[in-house]
Amino acid sequence: MSSGLVIQSVSKTFPSPTGPVRAVDNVSLTIQSNEFFTLLGPSGCGKTTLLRMIAGLDIPTSGSILLDGQDIAPLPAYRRPVNTVFQSYALFPHMTVSDNIAFGMKMQNKPQAEIEKSVRETLALVRLEDKGERKPAQLSGGQQQRVALARALVNHPKILLLDESLSALDYKLRKEMQIELKRLQRETGITFIFVTHDQDEALSMSDRIAVMEKGNVAQIGTPQEIYDDPATRFVADFIGICNFVKAASLGLDGGEVGFRPEDASFTVGHGMGKGHIRHINYRGAVTHYIVELDSGETITLSEDDPQNVAVNDAVNLVIPQERLIRCGT
Amino acid sequence: MRDVKNPALWLLSPFLAVMGVFFAAPLLLVVGYSFMTQHYPGGVEFPLTLDAYIKIFYDTDFDGNRVFDASFLMICWKSLQLAGICTILCLLAGFPMAYFMATRPAHQRNLWMMLVTIPFWTNLLIRTYSWMLILRTDGLVNNALIDAGLIKEPLELLYNDFAVGVGLLYSYLPFMVLPIYANLERMDWRLIEAASDLYATRWQTLRKVTLPLTMPGIIAGCILVFIPSIGSFLAPQLLGGGQQMMIGNKIENLFGQAGDWPFGSAASVALMAIVMIGLMIMSRRGGLKELV
Amino acid sequence: MAAAASPAKIPGVATTAYLALAFLYIPILIVIIFSFNANSLITVWKGFTTDWYLKAFQNDDLRRATINSLVVAVSATVLSTLIALMAAIGMRGKVPRAVGQSSSFLMTLPLLIPEIVIAIATMSFFFIIGLDLGLGNVLIAHTVFCIPFAYSPIRARIETLQPSLFEAAADLYATPWQSFRRVTLPLMLPGITSGAMLAFITSLDDFIITQMVAPPGAMTLPVYIYSMVRKGITPEINAVSSILLVISIILVVSSYVINQRKAV
Numbered sequence: 001m002s003s004g005l006v007i008q009s010v011s012k013t014f015p016s017p018t019g020p021v022r023a024v025d026n027v028s029l030t031i032q033s034n035e036f037f038t039l040l041g042p043s044g045c046g047k048t049t050l051l052r053m054i055a056g057l058d059i060p061t062s063g064s065i066l067l068d069g070q071d072i073a074p075l076p077a078y079r080r081p082v083n084t085v086f087q088s089y090a091l092f093p094h095m096t097v098s099d100n101i102a103f104g105m106k107m108q109n110k111p112q113a114e115i116e117k118s119v120r121e122t123l124a125l126v127r128l129e130d131k132g133e134r135k136p137a138q139l140s141g142g143q144q145q146r147v148a149l150a151r152a153l154v155n156h157p158k159i160l161l162l163d164e165s166l167s168a169l170d171y172k173l174r175k176e177m178q179i180e181l182k183r184l185q186r187e188t189g190i191t192f193i194f195v196t197h198d199q200d201e202a203l204s205m206s207d208r209i210a211v212m213e214k215g216n217v218a219q220i221g222t223p224q225e226i227y228d229d230p231a232t233r234f235v236a237d238f239i240g241i242c243n244f245v246k247a248a249s250l251g252l253d254g255g256e257v258g259f260r261p262e263d264a265s266f267t268v269g270h271g272m273g274k275g276h277i278r279h280i281n282y283r284g285a286v287t288h289y290i291v292e293l294d295s296g297e298t299i300t301l302s303e304d305d306p307q308n309v310a311v312n313d314a315v316n317l318v319i320p321q322e323r324l325i326r327c328g329t
Numbered sequence: 330m331r332d333v334k335n336p337a338l339w340l341l342s343p344f345l346a347v348m349g350v351f352f353a354a355p356l357l358l359v360v361g362y363s364f365m366t367q368h369y370p371g372g373v374e375f376p377l378t379l380d381a382y383i384k385i386f387y388d389t390d391f392d393g394n395r396v397f398d399a400s401f402l403m404i405c406w407k408s409l410q411l412a413g414i415c416t417i418l419c420l421l422a423g424f425p426m427a428y429f430m431a432t433r434p435a436h437q438r439n440l441w442m443m444l445v446t447i448p449f450w451t452n453l454l455i456r457t458y459s460w461m462l463i464l465r466t467d468g469l470v471n472n473a474l475i476d477a478g479l480i481k482e483p484l485e486l487l488y489n490d491f492a493v494g495v496g497l498l499y500s501y502l503p504f505m506v507l508p509i510y511a512n513l514e515r516m517d518w519r520l521i522e523a524a525s526d527l528y529a530t531r532w533q534t535l536r537k538v539t540l541p542l543t544m545p546g547i548i549a550g551c552i553l554v555f556i557p558s559i560g561s562f563l564a565p566q567l568l569g570g571g572q573q574m575m576i577g578n579k580i581e582n583l584f585g586q587a588g589d590w591p592f593g594s595a596a597s598v599a600l601m602a603i604v605m606i607g608l609m610i611m612s613r614r615g616g617l618k619e620l621v
Numbered sequence: 622m623a624a625a626a627s628p629a630k631i632p633g634v635a636t637t638a639y640l641a642l643a644f645l646y647i648p649i650l651i652v653i654i655f656s657f658n659a660n661s662l663i664t665v666w667k668g669f670t671t672d673w674y675l676k677a678f679q680n681d682d683l684r685r686a687t688i689n690s691l692v693v694a695v696s697a698t699v700l701s702t703l704i705a706l707m708a709a710i711g712m713r714g715k716v717p718r719a720v721g722q723s724s725s726f727l728m729t730l731p732l733l734i735p736e737i738v739i740a741i742a743t744m745s746f747f748f749i750i751g752l753d754l755g756l757g758n759v760l761i762a763h764t765v766f767c768i769p770f771a772y773s774p775i776r777a778r779i780e781t782l783q784p785s786l787f788e789a790a791a792d793l794y795a796t797p798w799q800s801f802r803r804v805t806l807p808l809m810l811p812g813i814t815s816g817a818m819l820a821f822i823t824s825l826d827d828f829i830i831t832q833m834v835a836p837p838g839a840m841t842l843p844v845y846i847y848s849m850v851r852k853g854i855t856p857e858i859n860a861v862s863s864i865l866l867v868i869s870i871i872l873v874v875s876s877y878v879i880n881q882r883k884a885v
Contacts, residue, residue, distance in 0.1 A: 057788050057791070077788070077791035078791045078792075078793075078795055083792055084789070084792045086785050086788070087785075088783065090783065090786050094807045094808055103790070103793050103795070104793035104794050107793055107794040108794050152792075155794075337710075337712075337714025337715055338711065338716060338720070339711070340708065340710050341711035341716065343703075344707065344708035344727075345720075345727070347704060347768070348765065348768070351743070351762070352727070352731065352765050353727070354746060355739075355745065356734070356738075356739075356742050358749065359742045359745060371748070372748065422637060425631075425634040425641075426638040426642070429634045430638065432629055432630070443873075443877045444642060444645075445642075446873070447870055448645045450819070450822050450826075450870075450872075450873040451826070451866050451869040452843060452862070452869065454826075454828045456649065458846075458858075459648035459649070459862075462648075463648065469651065499644070499645070502644075502645065518629060521628050522628055522629075524628070535631060556733070559735070560735025560736070560738065562829050563828070578737075580737050580738070580741060581737055581741075581833075584741045584744070584833070594745075597738045597742070600738060601738060
């Protein structure tokens with residue numbers, strides 16, 4: 001049974017030597033049931049603090065958190081039907097893998113037979129069937145991560161929280177786990193709330209993303225909405241690469257306009273902007289062209305196929321109208 | 330852990346209660362006693378008086394006149410002297426030892442740490458009296474020297490300053506070694522390689538790089554040896570022949586045979602004052618981190 | 622870190638280190654070796670014997686002193702370790718800064734104040750409040766003195782526990798008590814054991830405080846040994862002392878081994 005979460009005007013203020021710090025500033029958002037929802041932002045933006053308040057590891061200074069209509073904000077962590085996969089995994093070093101996974105059910109005094117069955121099933125779910133009797137120290141990083149996941153999932157929580165769970169894994173393993181997590185969410189139907197600072201990860205895994213900056217939510221939307229229609233300059237800049245130039249440099253009206261490198265292309269003859277290629281950055285699947293516009297601004301343009309241009313060539317650029325990005329600050 | 334205020338304070342309360350009643354209160358009592366009148370052979374009585382402190386400097390002769398009496402001050406001076414010599418000797422032996430330990434490969438270092446610490450945990454009384462076996466007239470050193478034909482008459486190695494010094498050095502050497510070792514272990518040894526790369530000889534490197542960087546550890550070690558050794562009891566008592574050479578056994582005598590509790594308390598207050606001053610100097614110099 | 626690399630190697634350092642190590646251990650070894658000396662002139666070796674150990678066991682006063690020492694050591698260990706454990710956990714929680722700082726100060730004070738001063742202070746205090754519990758006086762004094770020694774390994778151990786472990790336990794429905802029983806306590810066990818061992822040794826070996834505080838008839842082993850040394854050193858003293866030395870060494874080494882084992 002899946003659940004939705006409503007965060008209403010939640011704030012968290014921490015005391016500090018230089019005065020109180022608002023880590024989370026009056027945030028409101030609604031997470032649907034059976035959704036893979038991501039909190040994305042740079043470090044210090046408040047995403048982890050928000051996650052910890054949902055888990056019950058911190059108490060909001062103000063606001064409420066409604067789970068299926070009930071405000072869980074005053075409840076301590078051990079009374080919330082919410083489980084967390086920690087960044088450091090936090091596996092109990094003195095217990096075996098099976099005991100780790102069984103912990104939550106044991107604390108709830110579930111019958112032994114039910115615990116054993118669930119542990120076996122969950123071990124199979126994360127494909128660690130034969131590792132039950134090992135201790136965490138004997139497992140690799142990726143395996144430990146899956147144990148942390150299993151330990152949370154076995155309790156069938158209403159919400160699963162993941163706090164930068166993939167950040168300690170190497171690139172290849174990380175990509176594998178991203179697919180794995182997506183699969184698990186779809187299979188179990190549990191609402192996942194995922195925290196990360198890696199925008200590639202957020203875009204590839206999420207149903208919806210909340211981009212956070214300095215304690216506030218800058219934008220909420222699907223990956224496509226965030227990428228194609230960033231609401232603020234910060235969002236546009238944080239997700240992928242975004243060029244920003246004076247509108248006049250491209251012969252347009254308005255103050256500032258933005259576009260993605262892959263949306264601009266070279267054109268023969270008259271285009272929207274003129275400039276010279278200053279640097280060519282070959283990246284295998286894609287090539288970046290650093291172009292200095294006649295207006296003096298520098299932009300990046302990228303193409304999959306090799307272009308017949310060289311450094312210091314004069315070029316013309318064109319960008320489709322619907323791909324232009326205009327946002328507030 | 331759920332950080333809730335009350336449980337933490339409840340957990341600390343037995344500790345605070347026990348220490349408050351059975352440790353802090355007795356010390357305060359001693360300070361109080363130092364202002365009271367002697368009641369031979371034990372205990373104190375009113376009225377309040379500064380007699381005990383005056384005794385530190387003066388003696389009263391039969392006519393009731395105050396005469397300057399340096400005997401207690403001499404004891405204090407002797408204690409500081411012996412503590413100072415002990416500290417210097419500990420440093421001369423301890424620094425090379427700590428340096429050697431710090432340059433061992435990792436698994437050996439732990440072994441050395443353990444070896445240096447073990448004597449500290451064995452009975453100080455036994456370790457002190459063992460020196461009596463070694464240093465006395467028919468002790469091991471004299472017997473060995475006579476048997477080897479190096480001397481004819483046994484040397485007077487016991488019941489003097491020399492023996493007390495050896496006893497102190499023996500008790501406190503680990504206290505010098507460990508802070509210096511801790512400091513050296515944390516040092517960036519690449520700095521020594523860099524100095525060598527820049528034409529410094531080994532001694533120059535030692536003087537200009539290693540020693541300055543190890544100064545906090547050295548200071549901590551010196552304080553850790555000097556302060557406790559001033560108040561030492563067993564070494565002067567057993568190895569000094571009971572001639573009340575240092576403050577420690579003087580205090581014991583005042584509370585025992587001499588039955589002068591106020592004077593003993595005043596002497597204790599003086600000793601505690603020296604300790605506190607030493608600690609303050611050390612915490613100013615930042616050597617306190619090496620202690621813990 | 623470069624191990625004895627050329628520029629770091631200073632001549633004479635190795636020799637000094639080994640000599641210093643010998644210096645530290647030779648007296649201990651002498652006591653043990655000569656406890657087996659078949660000569661009552663202790664320091665001249667005549668032959669191997671275990672007579673002195675037998676004589677020691679037959680000595681009633683010695684036996685009583687030993688029992689007293691053990692009773693006090695065990696009780697003081699239990700009490701001081703318990704108090705130290707609670708203090709260590711309490712210090713990790715939210716305490717007002719003043720309380721935290723004074724606790725840290727109180728915890729290190731017994732190690733800084735000269736033992737003779739603690740001895741006379743405790744004795745005077747017991748005298749003035751008329752505390753007359755016989756061996757109980759010794760027990761109280763020892764408990765106080767042993768707390769910092771028990772505390773040190775416990776504190777060191779508790780620092781290695783990452784807070785996220787306790788957050789995970791709470792996240793997995795463990796109440797604070799369950800979290801303590803199933804996560805904190807098992808993980809702290811090496812530190813607690815080590816602390817208990819050190820407290821035990823400290824109590825067993827203590828002399829000057831016990832000397833001042835123990836009423837007649839409540840003699841402990843070190844006090845007995847001292848009285849014998851005062852009268853004149855006999856070979857039985859060596860035998861008894863050797864036993865004490867060996868016990869201490871075994872306990873310290875065990876404490877080290879327990880702490881080294883990265884059970885985590």
